[in-house]
Amino acid sequence: MIRPGKMVKQVLESLFKKPATSQYPFKKSAMPDRYRGKIIFHPELCIGCKMCVRDCPSNAITINKVGDKKFEAEFNLAKCIYCAQCVDSCMKKALESTKEFELAVLDKKKLKVIFGADIKEDVKK
Ligand code: SF4
Numbered sequence: 144m145i146r147p148g149k150m151v152k153q154v155l156e157s158l159f160k161k162p163a164t165s166q167y168p169f170k171k172s173a174m175p176d177r178y179r180g181k182i183i184f185h186p187e188l189c190i191g192c193k194m195c196v197r198d199c200p201s202n203a204i205t206i207n208k209v210g211d212k213k214f215e216a217e218f219n220l221a222k223c224i225y226c227a228q229c230v231d232s233c234m235k236k237a238l239e240s241t242k243e244f245e246l247a248v249l250d251k252k253k254l255k256v257i258f259g260a261d262i263k264e265d266v267k268k
């Protein structure tokens with residue numbers, strides 16, 4: 144048990160210490176360089192090999208052919224664990240890990256994101 148005198152000393156010390164937490168969301172910390180956040184897709188680089196689909200441990204990606212040598216990628220962000228394995232597996236560098244981490248939504252449907260040849264990013268209706 145802490146003696147009252149010792150506790151008062153600790154309380155006074157804490158009053159003058161800098162806070163250990165940040166004022167999120169008003170003050171945002173910079174993410175580290177190798178942070179693995181939301182994945183984005185560059186359709187112009189994709190050749191439809193589906194290595195990303197094969198290697199994704201969460202079954203979170205679907206690659207659809209939408210035209211001659213044109214592909215769209217559908218991500219289920221509810222399943223994605225942001226491991227970035229798909230980024231490593233893609234030999235064409237069509238997938239990229241970003242520092243975006245604010246992905247919470249109230250509507251579950253918004254967790255299905257489609258990136259396509261003509262649509263940079265769309266939310267499945
Ligand atoms: S994103 Fe990359 S790994 Fe996935 S189908 Fe396209 S080229 Fe292949």
Ligand code: SF4
Binds near residue numbers: 203204222230
């Ligand atoms: S980051 Fe990981 S879990 Fe998410 S889509 Fe890529 S491989 Fe799948």
